[in-house]
Amino acid sequence: MDFQTIGEIVIPSGYERVPVGKDSFGKWLRNVKLKKDSRIHLYDGRLKYNQSSQFAVLDITVGNKDLQQCADAILRLRAEYFYDQNNMDMIRFKATDGTELSFARWLKGERYKLSRDKLLPYISGKSVSNKRIQLEQFLEVVFAYCGTISLGKETHLVSDPNDIQIGDVFVKAGSPGHAMIIVDIAINRKGEKIFMLAQGLMPAQDIHIVRNLIDEKISPWYKFTSDPKIITPQWVFYRNELKTW
Numbered sequence: 001m002d003f004q005t006i007g008e009i010v011i012p013s014g015y016e017r018v019p020v021g022k023d024s025f026g027k028w029l030r031n032v033k034l035k036k037d038s039r040i041h042l043y044d045g046r047l048k049y050n051q052s053s054q055f056a057v058l059d060i061t062v063g064n065k066d067l068q069q070c071a072d073a074i075l076r077l078r079a080e081y082f083y084d085q086n087n088m089d090m091i092r093f094k095a096t097d098g099t100e101l102s103f104a105r106w107l108k109g110e111r112y113k114l115s116r117d118k119l120l121p122y123i124s125g126k127s128v129s130n131k132r133i134q135l136e137q138f139l140e141v142v143f144a145y146c147g148t149i150s151l152g153k154e155t156h157l158v159s160d161p162n163d164i165q166i167g168d169v170f171v172k173a174g175s176p177g178h179a180m181i182i183v184d185i186a187i188n189r190k191g192e193k194i195f196m197l198a199q200g201l202m203p204a205q206d207i208h209i210v211r212n213l214i215d216e217k218i219s220p221w222y223k224f225t226s227d228p229k230i231i232t233p234q235w236v237f238y239r240n241e242l243k244t245w
Contacts, residue, residue, distance in 0.1 A: 006032050006183050006196070006209070009056070012218045015186040015194060018166075026166030028081045029183045033059040035206070043068070043204040053233035054208035055220035058198065063136070066204045067143035071151040071179045073200025073207045074169055075142055078245075079103070083135060091135075094154050095119055095145040106138045107131070112145075119145060148177030155243035161224045164195060168244045170230065170237040178235045183209065186221065194221040197232060210234075 003009050007030030011017060020026035035057045040048040043062050060076065062068050068076055075093055082090040091103035099119040111124040152173035158164060164182060171179045184196040198209045212219035214231050222230060230237040
């Protein structure tokens, strides 16, 4: 593999990457490093049985518990972006029951307990000096109580596929459901866009960029066609499942 980051993955001929802001989520995603080992590992260190779907593996932690699955992988990426920006106030997510989980308040001692299927915030008075450790502890709570249903509620429909942006997500809310994130976009002179998709899965495993098995000439890039379906190696989405933050 002759590329070290998402932004170094080769673009098909005739396309160029869309411009992004200096401090944008899109810029940050392009700078995410890729592992030299392109095999997918599970949270417990074992190799995933099926190694046929991925093009590359992101060098982003999956943790050591079976928590960071599909929607959680997207929340991880957003949390890591805001953490790198030192914007702790933006590391907040709605749980499936609607409770806001806030990392800024977590740092001040807020914790959550489940009571009659509802998360209730309380002040623990306990804190850990290492902010990174606290982020990992906070995200374990997020992963336990957020999922595709909450992600679907937190995001908004992209009515025109031409308006896609890096960081947008495909979401099929439910049990089972699935979610994937657009980690890069390129465009040609005709204004036609192609995009790259990354995902996590269950059991919790390395976040990885998926191959395009339908159009291997442009893989790992995808493009919208007359077919409303976006066929990925392990899930089929529809254009009306494209969401933005």
